[in-house]
Amino acid sequence: MIIIKLMDDVLLSILGKVNLMTLMRVSVVSKRWRHLPWLLTQLSIDVKDFLREPYADPTVDYNIEKAMLSLRDAAMSMLASKYRKCIISRLCISFFLTNSNSSVVGHLVTDAIVNGEVKDIELTSGVERIPFDVSDEEMTKHENDMHNLIGNTCTQLRYLYLFQCDTGLDKSFRIDAPNSKISKLEFFSFHSKQVEIACLPKLEVLISGHWSSPYLPLTLGNVPCLKVVEIYCSAESYQGPFQLSKLLCRTRINKLTLDFLGQKVWLQPEKYQLRSAFSNLTGLSVAGIFVGFGLLWIIALLKVASSLEILHIEVLMLHLYVL
Amino acid sequence: MEVDKGKGEAEETRKVAEADRDTVTLKSSDGKLFEVSKEAAARLSTVLAGMIAGGSIDDNGTDLKQIGSEALENVVDYCNKHANSIPSAALISSSISFNTAPFKEPEEWERKFVDRLSHDALFDLVEAANFLGMERLLDVTCHKISEMMKGKSPDQIREVFNIKNDYTKEELEEIRQELAWAFYDD
Numbered sequence: 001m002i003i004i005k006l007m008d009d010v011l012l013s014i015l016g017k018v019n020l021m022t023l024m025r026v027s028v029v030s031k032r033w034r035h036l037p038w039l040l041t042q043l044s045i046d047v048k049d050f051l052r053e054p055y056a057d058p059t060v061d062y063n064i065e066k067a068m069l070s071l072r073d074a075a076m077s078m079l080a081s082k083y084r085k086c087i088i089s090r091l092c093i094s095f096f097l098t099n100s101n102s103s104v105v106g107h108l109v110t111d112a113i114v115n116g117e118v119k120d121i122e123l124t125s126g127v128e129r130i131p132f133d134v135s136d137e138e139m140t141k142h143e144n145d146m147h148n149l150i151g152n153t154c155t156q157l158r159y160l161y162l163f164q165c166d167t168g169l170d171k172s173f174r175i176d177a178p179n180s181k182i183s184k185l186e187f188f189s190f191h192s193k194q195v196e197i198a199c200l201p202k203l204e205v206l207i208s209g210h211w212s213s214p215y216l217p218l219t220l221g222n223v224p225c226l227k228v229v230e231i232y233c234s235a236e237s238y239q240g241p242f243q244l245s246k247l248l249c250r251t252r253i254n255k256l257t258l259d260f261l262g263q264k265v266w267l268q269p270e271k272y273q274l275r276s277a278f279s280n281l282t283g284l285s286v287a288g289i290f291v292g293f294g295l296l297w298i299i300a301l302l303k304v305a306s307s308l309e310i311l312h313i314e315v316l317m318l319h320l321y322v323l
Numbered sequence: 324m325e326v327d328k329g330k331g332e333a334e335e336t337r338k339v340a341e342a343d344r345d346t347v348t349l350k351s352s353d354g355k356l357f358e359v360s361k362e363a364a365a366r367l368s369t370v371l372a373g374m375i376a377g378g379s380i381d382d383n384g385t386d387l388k389q390i391g392s393e394a395l396e397n398v399v400d401y402c403n404k405h406a407n408s409i410p411s412a413a414l415i416s417s418s419i420s421f422n423t424a425p426f427k428e429p430e431e432w433e434r435k436f437v438d439r440l441s442h443d444a445l446f447d448l449v450e451a452a453n454f455l456g457m458e459r460l461l462d463v464t465c466h467k468i469s470e471m472m473k474g475k476s477p478d479q480i481r482e483v484f485n486i487k488n489d490y491t492k493e494e495l496e497e498i499r500q501e502l503a504w505a506f507y508d509d
Contacts, residue, residue, distance in 0.1 A: 006446060010453050013461060017469035024505035025477050028498055031489050050504070073504040 012039055020074060021049050038083040045078065046094040046124075047071050064096050071095055075108050079117055087119060088112075094124035106153025113156040122159040123149075151177035159184045174198055176221075183225070192217055201225065209233060215242040216266070226251050232259035232288070235266045242266065245273035252276075255283040262290050262316040271300055278305040285312040347375065349399070350384030351392040363402040369456035389454050394447040397440070401460055404432060429463045437467040442484075 006014075015023055015036055020043075027037050050067035057063055075093065078084075091112065095105055105123070112118040150160065160182055172194035182200055186207040193213060197203070198221040205228040211217055216231065229248070233239075244267055258267065284305060286298055295313065302308065346358045365372040374380050387395060429437070437445060445464060452460040471483055481488055490498075499506045 006450065007453070010449055010461075010465070013453070014449075014465045014468045014472075017466055018472055021505060022469075022473050022475070024502060025475065026472055026480055028477050028490070028495065029480050029484075029488070030486050070504040077502060077504070 008036070008039065011036060016040060016042060019049055020045055020078075035083065035085075037078065039086055041086060041089045042092075043078060043088055043090075044092040044094070045071060045074055046092075047096055048094065050074075058096070068096060072105075072108070079108070079112050079115075084117060088117060090120045090122065091118045092122040092124065106149055109154050110156055120159065121157055122161060123154065123157060124161045124163055146173070147175070147177075150175055150180055150182070152179075155179045156181055158182060159186075161186045161188070162190065163188045172196060175200060187211075187218075190217070194219065197221060197223060199223075204228065206230070214239050216247065218247060220247060220250060223251060227253055228255045228257075229253050230257040230259075232257075232261060233266060234261035234263040234288075237264075239264075239266060241268040243268045243270060243273070245270050245277060248274070248277035252280040254280055255285075256281060257285040257287070259285075260288040260290070260316075262288050265289070265293065265297070267297070269297055269300060272304060274301065275304045278308075280307055281305045282307055283310045283312075284308060285310075285314075287312070287314040288316045289314065291315050344382075347371070347380050348382065348384045349395060350381075350386050351390055351395040352388050353392050355392040355395070356384045357395055357399045359399045359402050360406055363406040367402055367405060367457050367459060369458070371455060387455075390451045391447060393444060394451040397444065397448050398451050398455065398457070398460070401436060401457075404436065405459075427462075429466055433463045434467075437464055 011033070015026060018026070023037050023040075027033050027035075047064075047067050050070040051058055051063060055063040055066055071093070079088075093105065093109070109121055109123070113121065150157075154160075155177070158181055162185075173192045174196045176198040178199050178201060180200055181202050183202050184205040184207075185197075185200065185203060187195070187209065189210045189212075190208075191212045194217045196219045197206075200223055202225055203223045204225050206220075206223075206226060207230040208216070208218055209230075209232045211233060216233075220226070229251075260266065278301070284301065286301075289295065295315075298313065302311070345361050347361050347364055349357045349359060351357070361375060365375050374385065379385075390398070437448075440448065445467060449461065449464040449468065451457075452464055472480055475483065480486070
């Protein structure tokens with residue numbers, strides 16, 4: 001059979017497309033393939049792979065603990081220098097943040113970077129639970145864990161993706177991490193009352209998508225390296241417009257993307273307030289504008305963006321179904 | 324002398340015509356010739372693009388000794404189909420962001436294209452795509468093969484790909500213990 005003769009680089013292209021569990025199963029099929037998992041330069045370890053029947057329910061603490069232990073073993077074995085012959089250019093770890101295992105993930109990440117095995121790590125942390133199921137006490141612990149992870153244990157981390165990783169509807173979350181090397185921070189679906197990025201000195205790219213509070217619950221403090229901001233949300237009727245100038249008042253970004261995903265425009269009309277924030281803006285992309293809306297408000301943005309070189313506007317045609 | 328001069332001119336004209344041609348001729352390892360649009364070849368294959376730019380394309384058929392006629396026919400077929408397809412709306416709309424490269428799932432016609440291939444033809448094509456530096460075709464063929472592996476046990480994978488197990492029972496048990504996190508439900 002010809003597949004056994006395929007060259008390693010082709011096999012690696014194929015194995016780059018399967019999850020970790022399939023990857024390990026393929027590797028024990030034949031001796032010829034045994035070393036392949038440790039030759040991949042991009043690796044994704046997802047806690048969901050370890051949530052399996054009869055322990056699949058992620059709302060049960062015991063299941064999460066069990067899955068996190070497997071994830072720890074998996075990460076340790078994939079990074080083990082015994083087999084590894086090449087550097088991982090990108091490692092993605094998706095996990096649940098709980099009290100007992102945040103330091104485990106933190107140490108893994110730090111060790112991997114210190115040993116030079118991994119160039120870039122992406123952490124995805126998300127508690128995909130119904131917020132009402134989680135006690136206030138647990139939420140407060142969760143908040144401390146998050147902060148400890150970002151500010152103390154994972155200071156070498158460069159990319160952090162926070163999925164449903166909030167601290168409760170009526171709580172604020174503050175990130176103050178002067179030692180952190182995070183350069184790209186991405187929020188997706190957050191329900192906190194307020195997220196304050198007080199200090200992230202190396203932050204260059206900030207992406208923020210889908211919030212549930214009435215206004216974008218984000219404030220920026222000391223982020224001197226911030227160059228690119230992307231905000232997207234399909235706003236519900238109770239959600240109102242916010243002042244972009246307030247969010248960006250302490251920044252001088254180069255690129256801004258605003259995507260309304262075909263729903264209402266959540267931007268408050270502003271004129272000269274944006275002048276200083278837009279003074280270095282060279283690229284502006286405004287997308288997902290419902291076809292029935294006017295575009296005149298974009299002219300107001302252009303008037304204050306004196307350095308603008310590229311403007312991208314995209315109108316969204318939504319199919320309306322009338323019952 | 325007069326005749327010779329005429330011949331030379333005819334040769335010149337033919338050469339100019341060849342350079343202006345909008346197709347290139349490729350020759351498989353078993354000597355079969357295939358024509359493919361120069362534009363599509365250059366756009367889809369980094370190796371062919373390099374050969375076209377470097378002038379190392381042979382008008383009588385550029386030798387591709389590593390690729391058999393069946394695989395080359397599929398490569399050419401893919402290039403032609405690609406040239407005629409219109410990118411789907413999903414691909415266009417996902418290109419708005421400055422930061423994120425859009426993840427491209429195989430399109431409907433690409434899926435059909437690899438689905439109709441036998442296993443052997445698929446593996447030949449994946450090697451041809453790798454050899455010719457055809458990133459997209461490599462992506463689509465690897466995606467197809469990876470789907471044949473997903474969710475299967477080592478035994479099932481051996482069965483699908485007709486691979487002989489060269490481990491002893493003891494060796495397999497040792498691996499299972501070492502990588503218990505990956506095999507705890509087998």
